[in-house]
Structures are given as structure tokens and as C-alpha cells.
Amino acid sequence: MLEIKNLHASINGKEILKGLSLSVKPGEIHAIMGPNGSGKSTLSSVITGNPAFEVTQGSVVFEGKDLQEMAPEERANEGIFLSFQYPVEIPGVSMVNFMRTAINEQRKYRELPPISATDFLRIMREKKALVEMDNKLTNRSVNEGFSGGEKKRNEIFQMAMLEPKLAILDETDSGLDIDALRIVAHGVNKLKSPENATIVITHYQRLLEYIIPDYVHVLHDGRIVKSGGKELALELEARGYDWIKQEVAV
Amino acid sequence: MSDTIIHEVTQSEYKYGFTTDIETDVIPIGLNEEVVRMISAKKNEPEWMLEFRLKAYRHWLTMKMPEWAHLNIPEIDYQSISYFAAPRKNAPQSLDDVDPELLATFNKLGIPLEEQKALSGIAVDAVMDSVSVKTTFKETLYEMGIIFCSFSEAVEHHPDLVKKYMGTVVPHTDNFFAALNSAVFSDGSFVYIPKGVRCPMELSTYFRINAINTGQFERTLIVADEDSYVSYLEGCTAPQRDENQLHAAIVEIVAMKNADVKYSTVQNWYPGDKEGKGGIYNFVTKRGICKGENSHISWTQVETGSAITWKYPSCILQGDNSSAEFYSVAVTNHHQQADTGTKMIHLGKNTSSHILSKGISAGVSQNSYRGLVRVGANAENARNFSQCDSLLLGDKCGAHTFPYMEVNNESAIVEHEATTSKISEDQIFYCNQRGISTEDAVGLIVNGYAKEVVDKLPMEFAVEAQKLLQITLEGSVG
Numbered sequence: 001m002l003e004i005k006n007l008h009a010s011i012n013g014k015e016i017l018k019g020l021s022l023s024v025k026p027g028e029i030h031a032i033m034g035p036n037g038s039g040k041s042t043l044s045s046v047i048t049g050n051p052a053f054e055v056t057q058g059s060v061v062f063e064g065k066d067l068q069e070m071a072p073e074e075r076a077n078e079g080i081f082l083s084f085q086y087p088v089e090i091p092g093v094s095m096v097n098f099m100r101t102a103i104n105e106q107r108k109y110r111e112l113p114p115i116s117a118t119d120f121l122r123i124m125r126e127k128k129a130l131v132e133m134d135n136k137l138t139n140r141s142v143n144e145g146f147s148g149g150e151k152k153r154n155e156i157f158q159m160a161m162l163e164p165k166l167a168i169l170d171e172t173d174s175g176l177d178i179d180a181l182r183i184v185a186h187g188v189n190k191l192k193s194p195e196n197a198t199i200v201i202t203h204y205q206r207l208l209e210y211i212i213p214d215y216v217h218v219l220h221d222g223r224i225v226k227s228g229g230k231e232l233a234l235e236l237e238a239r240g241y242d243w244i245k246q247e248v249a250v
Numbered sequence: 251m252s253d254t255i256i257h258e259v260t261q262s263e264y265k266y267g268f269t270t271d272i273e274t275d276v277i278p279i280g281l282n283e284e285v286v287r288m289i290s291a292k293k294n295e296p297e298w299m300l301e302f303r304l305k306a307y308r309h310w311l312t313m314k315m316p317e318w319a320h321l322n323i324p325e326i327d328y329q330s331i332s333y334f335a336a337p338r339k340n341a342p343q344s345l346d347d348v349d350p351e352l353l354a355t356f357n358k359l360g361i362p363l364e365e366q367k368a369l370s371g372i373a374v375d376a377v378m379d380s381v382s383v384k385t386t387f388k389e390t391l392y393e394m395g396i397i398f399c400s401f402s403e404a405v406e407h408h409p410d411l412v413k414k415y416m417g418t419v420v421p422h423t424d425n426f427f428a429a430l431n432s433a434v435f436s437d438g439s440f441v442y443i444p445k446g447v448r449c450p451m452e453l454s455t456y457f458r459i460n461a462i463n464t465g466q467f468e469r470t471l472i473v474a475d476e477d478s479y480v481s482y483l484e485g486c487t488a489p490q491r492d493e494n495q496l497h498a499a500i501v502e503i504v505a506m507k508n509a510d511v512k513y514s515t516v517q518n519w520y521p522g523d524k525e526g527k528g529g530i531y532n533f534v535t536k537r538g539i540c541k542g543e544n545s546h547i548s549w550t551q552v553e554t555g556s557a558i559t560w561k562y563p564s565c566i567l568q569g570d571n572s573s574a575e576f577y578s579v580a581v582t583n584h585h586q587q588a589d590t591g592t593k594m595i596h597l598g599k600n601t602s603s604h605i606l607s608k609g610i611s612a613g614v615s616q617n618s619y620r621g622l623v624r625v626g627a628n629a630e631n632a633r634n635f636s637q638c639d640s641l642l643l644g645d646k647c648g649a650h651t652f653p654y655m656e657v658n659n660e661s662a663i664v665e666h667e668a669t670t671s672k673i674s675e676d677q678i679f680y681c682n683q684r685g686i687s688t689e690d691a692v693g694l695i696v697n698g699y700a701k702e703v704v705d706k707l708p709m710e711f712a713v714e715a716q717k718l719l720q721i722t723l724e725g726s727v728g
Binding site: 048049050051052071072073076077081082084087088090091092093094097098101102105106109141158162 | 671674675676677679680681682683684685686687688690694695697698699700701702
């Protein structure tokens with residue numbers, strides 16, 4: 001589904017990713033862990049096409065298509081979704097209007113007619129229930145006045161609405177209390193299918209207690225330096241990142 | 251609703267830029283007393299009307315163009331403009347008499363002149379160049395005592411009403427452009443709503459400049475008698491031309507006791523091209539007076555067109571307990587300049603006014619809000635709230651706010667809030683990541699920002715305004 005080969009990327013001339021390779025197949029959950037500044041968020045930005053980052057070398061291929069040839073909105077409409085670490089506020093744009101615009105753009109891309117009002121409202125209702133989101137929030141402007149936890153829950157709600165093939169959760173657990181974490185994780189697990197894949201970017205092992213990964217990768221200095229199963233996350237939690245840094249240095 | 255807007259918005263060019271090939275009666279360029287007399291004669295006006303014009307013309311000669319606005323206005327040669335142009339087939343009695351080319355023009359603009367097609371239930375007065383072409387639903391309205399006709403017809407058939415109210419809100423001495431208009435105005439709309447009548451449909455005037463090298467000087471007078479209500483819409487478009495054209499209009503509103511007048515404008519005059527060549531100079535004086543107790547006037551404007559806009563729809567709150575609102579969205583892109591806002595003059599007791607101004611600047615444009623809130627010495631318990639927001643797209647445009655307050659009564663409460671914001675790259679990328687293109691994202695964000703004002707417009711106009719906002723700003727980000 002996603003093939004990343006020898007990816008180099010930089011921001012403002014500073015190289016952050018230095019030869020990263022990763023292969024994700026349908027149905028898999030990959031966790032990307034690593035210390036601050038190792039390039040975790042850069043990876044999600046580069047996959048989704050954030051114009052602030054420049055790819056200098058390597059390739060990112062999604063379902064046989066070269067992502068570097070595609071605009072961010074095309075990537076999204078191909079089925080790549082990013083749950084932002086810091087979701088932005090868009091004053092005056094209601095969640096309902098925003099969501100309907102997004103769904104209809106996706107449908108247009110796939111040559112489908114716009115969604116009917118009844119279908120749209122029904123799906124809204126279902127997906128709100130899934131992440132236990134308050135009606136009040138969907139009546140407000142996008143993320144405006146939302147608490148940190150509400151913003152994260154809103155990201156998962158949007159993910160549920162758009163049903164992506166590949167979902168990237170960037171530090172979705174940060175700023176969440178334990179109840180919110182459980183609800184968010186529950187939502188992600190409900191949406192999991194043999195056809196779609198998830199990349200979970202996280203600092204801590206905590207989220208991985210709820211979303212069980214098939215693979216855990218450790219990112220350090222712009223490269224994946226160690227990969228393993230879910231037990232690697234536990235080892236990291238117990239021993240920290242220093243031993244890996246030393247292993248790499250040797 | 252937003253779906254259709256996005257579907258329809260596929261072109262970023264000004265789509266009303268066509269000209270109509272129509273026989274036009276144009277008088278030679280230049281301005282002097284002879285020209286003023288010629289205009290009056292062409293319109294078969296009574297002596298008192300000619301006197302009004304000549305008085306205004308003589309006063310205009312003593313005046314200078316105002317220079318206080320935050321605008322860079324190239325010198326205008328008032329002798330190189332033709333002050334009267336009319337489609338040659340004049341004064342049609344029925345639709346069959348209207349030049350088919352003219353009908354085609356208004357159809358192209360989406361303005362229904364054929365009454366059977368006007369299912370939207372809007373009465374329309376269409377003004378092309380200097381002359382009112384056709385007013386629809388006139389007879390239906392007349393049965394209720396409502397007068398809705400061209401200004402020329404009003405001078406002919408309702409001279410007492412015109413004499414009584416014309417120039418009482420905007421006197422010919424008011425300002426340079428008002429004096430000019432009073433001297434050479436060609437046509438416009440006249441509305442009178444009698445006592446106790448609620449006008450059952452929206453009244454609407456569409457202004458269209460077609461002829462080359464002509465100025466358009468229309469004049470609108472709306473009188474709402476006691477306990478009456480009317481909602482009035484004004485739309486404007488012009489062909490794409492390389493040279494600038496002058497538009498200097500006057501709108502006067504009189505609201506008597508308990509009367510309620512709602513005036514909405516979607517201004518889409520040709521703004522000039524991307525390099526700032528051509529476009530309309532829109533120098534307009536609009537003012538209403540809340541003359542009677544409990545009267546109410548609201549101005550709503552969406553300003554997207556014109557190369558230069560100089561316009562301050564204002565209200566004089568004379569009646570006790572009267573109230574007024576000014577809701578405005580002004581968009582400037584490329585080389586456009588706008589200096590717009592309002593004046594709220596509180597004279598009566600317990601009067602209140604609300605100002606909500608939303609400026610949007612893009613390209614290398616300059617967008618200024620200029621507003622005056624004046625509370626007179628006898629205006630006990632006056633209340634004003636002003637909110638002025640500016641949204642910037644890009645870093646080469648300018649947004650300015652010039653609020654003036656003159657409070658002469660201690661019981662007044664006058665509040666002013668202002669914000670400036672920018673559409674951030676993060677907001678755009680967030681929308682992109684949800685599958686929304688940058689153009690559509692800007693449209694979504696701008697319409698969200700302007701929503702409070704656009705919501706005040708009647709439904710048909712609101713859809714039009716949303717589309718316009720998006721078209722005007724296409725290509726301004728990224």
C-alpha cells in the first residue's frame with residue numbers, strides 16, 4: 001500500500017529525514033516511535049504533502065502512485081488521512097459545512113455525485129456516536145474554542161467520516177486524559193479493516209495498550225534504526241531511547 | 251448551497267464584462283450649464299427640476315474633490331466624460347417594446363424582466379446607462395398604493411412626493427460628488443410605501459453601465475411612510491473596459507414613525523484587470539434618516555467590484571427610539587482601493603446603532619474602514635456598538651481602520667472593537683489534507699469570515715454574494 005524508499009526531506013534547508021524506508025501493507029498497524037526531533041512529524045508532513053517540506057531524494061509510492069507528483073488534496077482524496085498533532089481553528093466555518101465540503105470533494109474525485117442531505121446527516125450521527133462527540137461541537141466552527149481533547153476527538157471523527165485507506169495519527173495521544181484516550185482508541189479500532197492501514201506516531205507506549213500495533217519502528221536522526229513487534233514498545237517504555245542511540249553509534 | 255457555489259465557480263475572470271451592441275443616444279462629452287439644460291430637456295423635465303439641477307451645478311463649480319480618503323485617485327477630467335447616454339428605444343410601454351438586445355443583456359445578467367418568469371417574486375427596475383429600462387410588477391404594487399418606478403416617471407407623475415423629499419437627506423451642497431450627481435443625474439428608482447403597508451415583495455434595481463466614455467449618475471429615493479416596511483436590493487455590473495469610468499450615485503432613504511427599511515447592495519462594478527487597468531470609480535453618497543419615532547433603517551453591503559470605492563452609507567437617527575445598522579463586507583484584490591464605512595448620527599433619545607464591518611484585502615490592494623459615530627447633546631441614552639474586522643491574504647495588501655467618535659452626551663455608551671487576522675498556511679494545509687483545494691479552502695474561510703454579514707442579505711442575494719466573494723479572491727493565495 002505504502003512504499004517509502006530512502007526518503008530524504010528538509011525544511012528551510014535543514015535535512016530532517018536522512019534515508020528513511022518503510023513498507024506498509026493493507027490491514028497493518030505500524031507504530032513509529034522515537035525521541036523528540038527524530039523526524040516523526042516530518043514523516044507525516046511529507047507523506048501528506050505539506051509544502052513547508054522539501055523532498056530531496058527517495059520516493060513515496062501509495063498504491064502504485066508517486067505521491068510527489070500529487071497535490072496535498074489529491075493525496076487526501078486518494079485516501080490518505082492525517083490526524084494532526086495541532087489541529088488548527090477555522091473561525092466561521094461550521095463543522096457541518098466543512099465536513100460536507102470535504103466529503104463531496106472526495107466524491108467528486110471518485111466521480112460520484114454529491115452526497116444527499118439525508119445520507120450526510122445519518123452518517124454524521126453514526127460517526128459522532130462512535131467517538132462520543134457532543135452535538136454542540138459539530139454545530140460550532142472547525143476546532144474553534146475546542147479543548148485539546150475535543151480537538152483530537154474531532155480529528156478521529158473526521159477520519160471516521162472520510163474512511164481513509166491509510167490513516168496517520170500524529171501524537172493523537174498527547175493532551176488526552178485516560179478516558180478520552182480510550183474513546184479515541186476505540187474509534188480507531190472500530191474503523192480498522194483488512195483493507196486499510198494505520199500509522200501511529202507516538203512518544204509513549206500508552207496509546208499502544210489500546211491500539212495494538214503489528215510493527216513498531218524506532219526513528220532516530222531521520223532514519224528507522226530498529227523495527228520489531230509490539231514488545232519493542234514495552235522495551236522502549238522500560239529502557240528509554242538511550243540504549244538504541246548507543247546501539248546505532250556503535 | 252455551498253455545493254452549487256463550488257460547482258459554478260470555475261472561472262476567475264469577471265463574467266459580466268461583455269458589452270451590448272445597442273443603439274445609444276449619447277450627448278457630447280463635457281460639462282457646462284448647456285449640458286445640464288440639455289439633460290433636463292431630453293427628459294422633458296418641469297422647470298423646478300431644471301432649477302434644482304442648475305443650483306447644484308453652480309454649487310459644484312465652487313467645490314473641490316475630497317482628498318481626505320485613504321485613496322490614490324488619478325486626476326479625473328470632468329470635461330472628457332459624457333453625462334448622458336440612453337438606449338435609443340426609449341420608454342417602452344410593454345415588454346414587446348423593449349429592444350430585444352437589451353432584454354438579452356438583462357437575461358445574460360440573470361435578471362428576470364419577464365414577469366411570468368419572475369417566480370422569485372422580486373419586483374425589478376432595470377437601469378441601463380442613464381435610463382430606466384423596465385420596471386416589473388409596477389401595476390400589482392400600485393394596487394396596494396406602493397409606488398415603484400423610475401425616478402423620471404416619479405418626477406412626471408408624483409412631483410409632490412419628489413419635491414417634498416428629494417435632497418432632504420443628501421442636500422446638493424453635501425459633497426463634491428453629491429453636487430455633481432444633483433446637477434446631471436439621469437435616472438434611478440423611486441419608492442414610496444404608504445402608511446401601514448408592508449411591501450409584499452423585495453424591490454430591486456439593477457444598474458448596468460454599457461456605453462463607452464460615459465458616467466453613470468443615478469439617484470434613488472425611498473420613502474417609507476408611518477408603520478410601513480420595505481426591503482430593497484441593488485445590484486450593479488459593468489463591461490470590461492481599459493479606461494476608467496465614473497459612477498457617482500445618490501441614495502436617500504426616509505423612514506417615518508415605526509417604518510422599517512432594509513437596503514441591501516451587492517456591488518460588482520468592473521474592478522479593472524490584474525494590473526490595475528480600467529475599472530469603475532464608485533463615488534457614492536448613501537444616507538438614510540430615521541425621521542419618526544421607533545423607525546429603523548439597515549444597510550447591508552457586499553462590495554467586491556470597482557477600481558476605487560468611496561462610499562459611506564449612513565444614518566441620521568432623529569426619531570426617539572430609532573435604530574440603525576450597517577453591515578458590510580468589502581473585498582479588494584489586485585490593485586483595487588476601497589475607503590468605505592458609515593456614519594451614525596444620534597440625535598433622538600434612546601437611539602441605537604450597530605456597525606459590523608468586515609474587510610478582506612488581497613493582492614496589492616488597499617482596504618480602509620472609515621466610520622463616524624456622533625452623539626448629539628440631546629441624544630439621551632444613545633447606544634452604539636462597532637466591530638471592525640480585517641482579514642489579510644498575503645503580505646502586500648493593506649488594511650486600515652479609521653474610527654471617529656464624537657460624543658456630546660454623557661449618558662451615551664459607545665463601544666468599538668477591531669481585529670486583524672490572516673489566512674494562515676496551516677489553515678490552508680488543514681483544508682487540503684481533507685481533500686479541499688486551496689481555491690476552495692480560501693472560499694470556505696472567507697465565506698466563513700463574512701457569514702455574519704452575508705446572512706443579513708435576502709436569500710437570492712446571499713447565494714450570489716458567496717459566489718462573488720470566492721470569484722473575487724481566486725488566485726490570491728498560493
